[in-house]
Amino acid sequence: MKDCEKVMLYASNELDGTEKAAFEKHLQACAACRAELALLRRTEEALAAPAAPASVVDELFAKTTRRKSFFAGWKPALAGTALLGLGLVMVLAGLQPDKTAFDASEVIAYMSENLDEEYLNFSNDLALFEQEF
Amino acid sequence: MDPTLTQRTDDELVLLFKSGSGDAFEELVYRYKNSLYQYIMSMVQDEGAAGDLFQEVFIALFKHADKYEPRGKFKSWLFLTARNRVLNFFRDRDQLTSLDQTDEEGNAFLHDTLPDGAPSLLEGLAGRETEEEIRRAALELPQRQREMIYLRQYLSFKEIAELLNRPLGTVLADCHRAIKKMQRILAAQQGAGREVNI
């Protein structure tokens, strides 16, 4: 790596002791690197202390940690509807023995789609997450 | 909130959150909200979209923390997740720009291409531009270079290289080009005179 190419690593303190000393020597002789380093430092200052809007953070908490329990709300309702659905399926299956009865999990999955779109987003998130790791 | 939470490592907080501590989750949010929001905002440059993407990243963590493997790289995970969301955002909007392509300026280090005397001229300029001018210049950069300037605020170059899955040399060259471009933008602004409103 040429001396000038080390200016970035120097700026972010990623050079070891020997390299750092060597670069500092180069810096005294190289106006281009001094200019670059100066602007890097000024940019660090100019972009420091950002702030996320409080409303965005509050909304996030309202959707997560401070949310009225998602599962407590819909799970009993879902179970009730699913049971009702299963009952219907069983009646229909009984009347028409040739037709294969639906799997209970399919009924639940179908109903949860209609109950809360969050359920769909959940599986999308999971798929993305699994790609990432 | 438990005051000792602020002294926990990121991974410890994730583990605490997994075992049921909402406060641990909130501490993670407080720890990274400003840098993460700044990064997302610098990329999408739209407050509404930035707020949504910001929330999506933390909601993904909230829902899938059980999948997170504590390897001391929480911050990288967070920025990677944010970056993927930003890429999806542009993909959805069908306006994916050159995030993963090299720009028109090629790979050469630009010291050599500046006219004689230019470095000292640019050096003279450094320090005279205001923070507002610098922020504006950073936002004028092509997306790939802009991303570098912002990621540099929160991650080491080694971490950035890992995050972007690019060789360290490429990352350094991109950042170098970003600074050179900012020098030209600022020099042009100052050459044009400060009375000109942009």
Ligand SMILES: [Zn+2]
């Ligand atoms: Zn140099």
